[in-house]
Amino acid sequence: MKLDFFKYQGTGNDFVLVDNRHEIFPKNDTKLIAKICDRRFGVGADGLILLENDRMTDFKMVYYNSDGGESTMCGNGGRCLVAFAKYLGIIDTEATFVAIDGIHTAQIRGDIVKLKMQDVEEIKVKPQYSFLDTGSPHHVQLVDALDDMDVPSEGAKLRYGLYGKPGSNINFVSQSGADSFNVRTYERGVENETLSCGTGVTAVALAMHRAGKTVSNQVQVNTPGGELEISFDVANSGYTEIYLKGPATQVFKGTLEW
Numbered sequence: 084m085k086l087d088f089f090k091y092q093g094t095g096n097d098f099v100l101v102d103n104r105h106e107i108f109p110k111n112d113t114k115l116i117a118k119i120c121d122r123r124f125g126v127g128a129d130g131l132i133l134l135e136n137d138r139m140t141d142f143k144m145v146y147y148n149s150d151g152g153e154s155t156m157c158g159n160g161g162r163c164l165v166a167f168a169k170y171l172g173i174i175d176t177e178a179t180f181v182a183i184d185g186i187h188t189a190q191i192r193g194d195i196v197k198l199k200m201q202d203v204e205e206i207k208v209k210p211q212y213s214f215l216d217t218g219s220p221h222h223v224q225l226v227d228a229l230d231d232m233d234v235p236s237e238g239a240k241l242r243y244g245l246y247g248k249p250g251s252n253i254n255f256v257s258q259s260g261a262d263s264f265n266v267r268t269y270e271r272g273v274e275n276e277t278l279s280c281g282t283g284v285t286a287v288a289l290a291m292h293r294a295g296k297t298v299s300n301q302v303q304v305n306t307p308g309g310e311l312e313i314s315f316d317v318a319n320s321g322y323t324e325i326y327l328k329g330p331a332t333q334v335f336k337g338t339l340e341w
């Protein structure tokens with residue numbers, strides 16, 4: 084079988100995108116998806132995303148981690164899919180789409196995509212870390228020497244040790260200014276450090292605000308793959324009007340064959 088694919092990256096979080104509006108992609112073939120995402124035996128990506136038809140919105144997002152399993156929301160992937168929808172002529176500058184966590188809206192200007200995330204109702208604050216769900220589960224922990232950390236190994240310890248089989252994504256953070264933070268993320272389903280994680284930096288911005296580390300409702304987060312901006316409103320016990328903004332670009336296209 085042959086199928087066109089497109090490779091996108093959003094601050095270094097990279098994805099194979101497939102236009103599946105004709106429903107030809109074998110969605111339950113976990114091994115095939117893992118092979119496509121394999122960086123030596125396949126195209127190589129942190130995840131694979133299908134763009135499908137939806138009756139109520141512009142399109143539907145179906146997200147798979149690089150291990151081939153369908154997973155929860157991917158913020159950078161959502162931003163890349165909006166850029167892909169524009170490339171396909173499905174949208175112009177505004178988009179509404181449905182993902183596993185509900186409906187999202189987005190705006191695209193040039194290669195900058197601003198994506199509205201779901202409201203966050205609860206942040207669990209522990210002495211050493213916070214835990215919250217921004218569409219995907221995230222552990223947020225301030226550390227002293229972020230650059231020197233072995234994120235794959237420290238992340239795996241927490242991902243399996245603290246969160247068991249379902250797991251969590253693990254974000255290690257250091258503050259770089261009054262409203263800016265540096266972040267490195269271990270992603271479950273990739274089971275490694277990625278260069279950036281959209282739901283992760285969103286979680287970091289909210290957790291740092293809740294912890295009183297910043298009073299701003301517009302936070303810059305620097306990842307190894309680039310900079311993202313998160314803005315939000317403070318609600319009673321949670322956060323609303325949460326936006327994740329940053330670049331999303333097509334890097335190449337090709338044909339999958341299997």
Ligand SMILES: N[C@@H](CCC[C@H](N)C(=O)O)C(=O)O
Nearest residue numbers: 154157158159219280281282
């Ligand atoms: N890279 C993503 C997060 C993808 C989902 C995550 N690996 C999980 O399974 O929870 C992002 O940009 O949000």
